[in-house]
Amino acid sequence: MVTRLLTDVPVDIDRDTARLRAAGELSGPAYQSAKPGWLSEAFTWVVEKLLRFLETVDGAVPGGIFAVVLLVVVVIVLVVVIRLRSGPLATAAKAGRAVFAGQRKTSGEHRKSADDAAARGDFDDAVRERFRAVVRSLEERALLDEKSGRTADEAAVEAGRLLPEVADLLRAGARLFDDVHYGGIPATEAGYRSLSELDDRCRRARPVALVAG
Template sequence: MVTRFLTDVPVDIDRDTARLRAAEELSGSAYQAAKPSWLSEAFNWVLEKLLMFLNTVDSAVPGGIFAVVLLVVVLIVLVVVIRLRSGPLATAAKGERAVFAGRRKASGEYRKAAEEAAARGDFDEAVRERFRAVVRSLEERTLLDEKSGRTADEAAAEAGRLLPDVAEPLRSGARLFDDVHYGGIPATEPGYRSLSDLDDRCRRARPVALAAG
């Protein structure tokens, strides 16, 4: 098109006029449409820089690209682990392992439900309800506050400081509750009987602060 334009103009046109006509021709819509968009140019620039970086890494790092990818994966795993131990993910994970779900009942109601479940051989349910009876009884005695989202381990640790005589059985009871309720490990009758014994011992135990007074 430029060639046609140049052959059509008079041969005696001066240089400045010719340059102006050529600029006008090149600014036409046909030429502008043929130019790559700024987005395409930006993408090509990023791609070029990325390829240069990968080539540099491949020659400079032992193991090349594979080592870099492996390092990135390890870093991602570390970030996820850290967030699971602290922050919103930890809060969510902890909330999913709480002792109580929904409205709390009286400790006697949990105890009755546990005995009924044990009588029909459902020791999974019996273990869950008996441990809840233990924790709820401690709350009713104000040895534990009614904190929502408390896990079995937290309940055992907090109560164990006030009731040192049953601190270890409380930790064992918390592990049993988690194993059965969250770990999917089948409960046994001896396991349930150990929680029944823990329940009785906790109800008889006096907190150290009161004993000292």
């Protein structure tokens, strides 16, 4: 095509005529079909702008683009941590680790379920039900308010203020409950017996407020 253009051009062609002929040739369908589309041009423009920005950052910030990327990652992690400790994410996480789920039972019903599970060797269920018996018993004695969504740690901390003599055992029992029920750690007979002892001691313990009175 270029060869045809050259053979058609007279030797003594002037500048204006050459420009007009070249423009006419480039406007032909073959050249127009080879022209990049708007999407390709837009992509090229974005890439050029991004590369220019990275070059500017690399020269202006100590550590270059690596430092900027690291800073962005740290900020994202901080935002996620804050959202987990407060707000909707924290509420959802706490609700997902509640002690009770479904219909409430009495402490006696939880103890019976725990003993039955232990008798058949299902210490996972035995641990869950025994710790629920502990918390439900504290609610029945009005040492804890009946509050849905309470976690094992919350129950242990709240009850430990009124029953300081078993506060450490309550926290240990809460950790065992969470490890088994939410952490997937297999329970043992020894762990179940430690919760049975905790249940008995909590039932015998007197709140400090009543002792002081």
